[in-house]
Amino acid sequence: MSMPHDTFECGHTLEELSIYLDTGEFADPHHLESCPECRNGLDSLRRLSAAGNELFASDVAAAGSGTDEWMKDILANLALELRPGRTIPLRSDDPADTLSETEGAVLALVRSVADNLPGTVAGRVKLDGDVTLPGEPVTVRADLAVLFGQHLMDSAASLRQDLAEALARHTELTIAAIDITITDVIDAPREEQ
Template identity: 40%
Template sequence: MAVTENTPATLECGKTIEELSAYLAADRTPPDPDIEICPECLSALDGLDRVAQLSRDLIARDMGRLPAPTESWITSIVTNIAQEVRAGRSLPLHHDNSQVTLSITEGAVRALVRSVGDDIDGVVIGRCRIDGDAETLDAPVEVTITASILWGRSVQELSHALRQRVREALWQHTDLRVTAVNIIIDDLHGFIPDREAPQ
């Protein structure tokens, strides 16, 4: 997968998306211990791998019928991955002992949402945003997700599936009080641009 000069770049750990993309292209060999133990790098590698696999799947499935995903579409997803793997805020978790403080990073929650969404056939997560005072236990928050869906699939069905699965994952793995999961479908992939529009 090509990463352009304009791809934003450096994670908080100091590694760049370009370095991680090259490492992934080399099948993670030789192993780089700095990358392999860094949560940010591992999350970014996972996202880059999913985007690359999606590109390969689209090309294999529709070879000769559909164009390859555009560079700008792939770059926008890579850009969002780079932004979202940053740790961000520390979101508290409940614990019975008041002397114990547990938290999960906002970046880990966004990675969870991305992996849940990307596991739904026909959905590719673009961005994930957590709005509200997520650093306070039991404060209401909203999760807003932008996504691309496969051309020809039902927007309503995929949006509903995405919303339900994200709610379940957040309930199971976090202590966020999610009052809404907002889904914005802002792109289609697998579209045939030269197909004539209905009259």
């Protein structure tokens, strides 16, 4: 398996050309324009790169779709640990009781409210403020992706209203503000490029 050191008659090597293709570094760039051997070498490397792209495409095709059984099996095996976050207290009728909901449950609620509006998908959601103390002012910050064609201001306004209602229904937080940031406008189905 010992490769002979492939040196062209001009003194350059395929290895140098390979590095040139990756980095653009070459001691004597003008030489590449005039040397037939080096140009042949570059052509070979480009053919290799094209074959590599073909191999990659065929490997990915052979791997199957992310919606196939194999991925379902992997996902079923993952046993992702849930993230409860902070503990948000709820008032109890009896002083001996301790009632609460998890921050994770409230974040999921905020996401589902945003997802259920037509043409919007929630991104990151934050509860700013000490949610573990009753009465502390809390600001809800939600990132939002909106499908192209939706009226952005209307989407944000109806989401703010729906969120206010859902948070009043499911928490005892003192909501100081609901800040919605539209981070993305989604215009077309996307796939891995």
